[in-house]
Amino acid sequence: MSGLERNADLRALNTLGLPAKAHHLARPATLDALRQLLAERDLSQPVFVIGEGSNLVIDGDLPGLTLSLAIDGMVKVKEDDSHVWVAAGAGVHWDDLVAWTVAQGWQGLENLSLIPGTTGAAPFQNIGAYGVELSQVLEQVTVMEIASGKVLHFSAAECEFAYRDSRFKSRDRGRYIITGIELRLNRQPRCNIDYAPLQAFFAQRPGEAVTPAAVREQVIAIRSSKLPDPTVLANAGSFFKNPVVPASLAASLQQRHEKLVSYPQPEGVKLAAGWLIEQAGWKGRRLGPVGMHSEQALVLVNHGGATCDDVTALAEAVCRDVKARFGVELEQEPVRMPGPTPNR
Numbered sequence: 408m409s410g411l412e413r414n415a416d417l418r419a420l421n422t423l424g425l426p427a428k429a430h431h432l433a434r435p436a437t438l439d440a441l442r443q444l445l446a447e448r449d450l451s452q453p454v455f456v457i458g459e460g461s462n463l464v465i466d467g468d469l470p471g472l473t474l475s476l477a478i479d480g481m482v483k484v485k486e487d488d489s490h491v492w493v494a495a496g497a498g499v500h501w502d503d504l505v506a507w508t509v510a511q512g513w514q515g516l517e518n519l520s521l522i523p524g525t526t527g528a529a530p531f532q533n534i535g536a537y538g539v540e541l542s543q544v545l546e547q548v549t550v551m552e553i554a555s556g557k558v559l560h561f562s563a564a565e566c567e568f569a570y571r572d573s574r575f576k577s578r579d580r581g582r583y584i585i586t587g588i589e590l591r592l593n594r595q596p597r598c599n600i601d602y603a604p605l606q607a608f609f610a611q612r613p614g615e616a617v618t619p620a621a622v623r624e625q626v627i628a629i630r631s632s633k634l635p636d637p638t639v640l641a642n643a644g645s646f647f648k649n650p651v652v653p654a655s656l657a658a659s660l661q662q663r664h665e666k667l668v669s670y671p672q673p674e675g676v677k678l679a680a681g682w683l684i685e686q687a688g689w690k691g692r693r694l695g696p697v698g699m700h701s702e703q704a705l706v707l708v709n710h711g712g713a714t715c716d717d718v719t720a721l722a723e724a725v726c727r728d729v730k731a732r733f734g735v736e737l738e739q740e741p742v743r744m745p746g747p748t749p750n751r
């Protein structure tokens with residue numbers, strides 16, 4: 408197979424900076440190149456897909472074939488009086504897509520500004536931030552089935568999106584490679600500024616128009632002040648999902664903890680995992696070379712030289728202490744690779 412790197416160092420392909428190698432790494436830039444790589448691979452070995460590695464915990468070397476898609480391109484597909492449809496390749500850096508659409512004045516992606524990673528990974532966990540999820544603007548996802556090399560399209564409903572979840576992350580994990588997405592954006596600005604800091608910013612400036620560009624600027628300012636930059640301090644963003652617990656448990660916790668941060672949901676009550684971790688005493692605390700960030704307790708950081716075992720030990724300690732104090736189970740957000748499900 409051409410274009411294969413052997414024993415490729417993956418340290419720069421995972422923002423937690425964990426040491427690992429890919430036995431074979433390829434960066435296909437077209438559907439044909441991807442199909443050829445799949446057809447010629449060793450069928451007894453697994454296939455992995457890595458974007459920019461900003462939501463990964465790599466647990467040792469990756470056997471088989473690792474693909475990092477370089478399929479680029481961002482185009483307007485069609486438009487009507489109210490909407491514009493935009494397509495982008497899986498290899499496009501997500502924030503480049505956001506910046507381009509916002510610069511055109513199209514509304515829909517501004518709250519998702521500055522989320523690290525690739526466009527192809529965005530549907531995998533239905534990325535979300537500041538009151539908006541990708542699922543709200545996604546029209547369809549294009550995939551290649553690993554087993555057959557067939558190209559298929561899934562509508563947003565068929566992607567089975569949920570909070571930080573989709574069919575690609577759950578029941579179809581390892582079955583498809585996302586090669587591109589299509590979005591439906593608004594031509595008229597109808598920005599969502601429900602998130603309290605955004606609301607407060609625009610409330611203080613009644614003369615300032617709530618445009619996609621103005622919201623993007625604020626989102627970037629808020630994110631830059633709150634989240635550690637992985638190029639400075641290695642991390643994979645939020646390390647745990649915000650747990651959704653039964654209303655009865657939330658009510659009893661609220662009685663004991665006046666300041667519990669909670670958001671009612673149709674299926675229960677969502678608790679702020681960062682608050683639980685902080686209350687359990689882990690904010691800014693280290694265990695060996697890893698720790699929970701001193702400003703944002705939800706972010707696990709690698710202070711240098713950490714291995715996957717160090718990350719696992721800290722994650723388990725945090726989960727144990729949160730469970731003991733609040734009776735709440737935390738679930739890890741970043742994907743462990745190689746994971747429990749073999750790719751097909």
Ligand SMILES: Cc1cc2nc3c(=O)[nH]c(=O)nc-3n(C[C@H](O)[C@H](O)[C@H](O)COP(=O)(O)OP(=O)(O)OC[C@H]3O[C@@H](n4cnc5c(N)ncnc54)[C@H](O)[C@@H]3O)c2cc1C
Binds near residue numbers: 455457531585644
């Ligand atoms: C500082 C920081 C802040 C973050 N903030 C947010 C946030 O606000 N909201 C949020 O939702 N996430 C956030 N994240 C997580 C991360 O940015 C997103 O999950 C992002 O979509 C991951 O993109 P990636 O290309 O790095 O994917 P990777 O980490 O490389 O991969 C993640 C998973 O997606 C799969 N995958 C990747 N590409 C494809 C593809 N083409 N086809 C099929 N599967 C694929 C991989 O196999 C893996 O299982 C943050 C991360 C960091 C480091």
